[in-house]
Amino acid sequence: MNIDLSRRGFLRLAGAGVAATSLGAMGFGGAEAAEQAHVRAFKLATTTETRNTCPYCSVACGIIMYSKGDVKAGETAQLLHIEGDADHPTNRGTLCPKGAALKDFVHAPTRLTKPRYRAAGASDFQDITWDEALDKIARAMKDDRDANLIQVNEAGVPVNRWTTTGFLAASATTNETAWLTYKTVRSMGIVGFDNQARV
Structure with missing residues (x-):
């Protein structure tokens, strides 16, 4: 099959294709809109969020710790997740490898918890x-x-x-x-x- 397409025709066709896929990606297509309307529950929605400072070096990066357990009721809080604090002026959400591994530091069996x-x-x-x-x-x-x-x-x-x-x-x-x-x-x-x- 032979298609007779000029250079201008090709550019028009390519531009229309780009516009159609862009609109679909932004959610204007019916399938995408229905898919994005269903939002799953966040995995950290039921945890307690605590802001703190990374203990490693002198940069003092901000961290957010997520834990489960009501400390006020006498329960022991279980640390589930640690991430960089995006609102902190020092690190703006980023963490170095040591800061990113803080959860392992907290749960380490060799960590001292008393003098x-x-x-x-x-x-x-x-x-x-x-x-x-x-x-x-x-x-x-x-x-x-x-x-x-x-x-x-x-x-x-x-x-x-x-x-x-x-x-x-x-x-x-x-x-x-x-x-x-x-x-x-x-x-x-x-x-x-x-x-x-x-x-």
């Missing part, structure tokens, strides 16, 4: 409560500060420097928390103060 302490000379760690851990840290800091605080330098000028203890702050935090951390550390006289972003 552990190894006594001097012991070979094993033992679980302790948060109150015990904070008391041990406070006692060690108080003893070190009492023994090593430099109140006056060689010229007799008051300096209140504590140079034997350092403090490393987290960078994945708010400006208000960072300000409060800085003021607390400096008010104790700690000179060695740095931020996780520089590590």
Whole structure:
């Protein structure tokens, strides 16, 4: 069969075909409209959505965590899904490979969920409560500060420097928390103060 088609005729036919398929793809066809009218339920519709900050590096990407279980009713929440927060100004919904694997980090069997302490000379760690851990840290800091605080330098000028203890702050935090951390550390006289972003 021989088709006699000029160049202009071919362009008209091709343009009409493109227009027809474009209209169909936008939902103007009957079959497409009926198919798109049926929307299945979202798999995360019955979960609790919680916004947080990725704990890995100093970029402080925003994440959204989806969990099931009513914590207020005493149930243990089960984390089902983690994704980047599209409304977060830092990452705008994207996550690096470590951030994308956060769910595995949360569910890892080796993840520590309580403080552990190894006594001097012991070979094993033992679980302790948060109150015990904070008391041990406070006692060690108080003893070190009492023994090593430099109140006056060689010229007799008051300096209140504590140079034997350092403090490393987290960078994945708010400006208000960072300000409060800085003021607390400096008010104790700690000179060695740095931020996780520089590590």
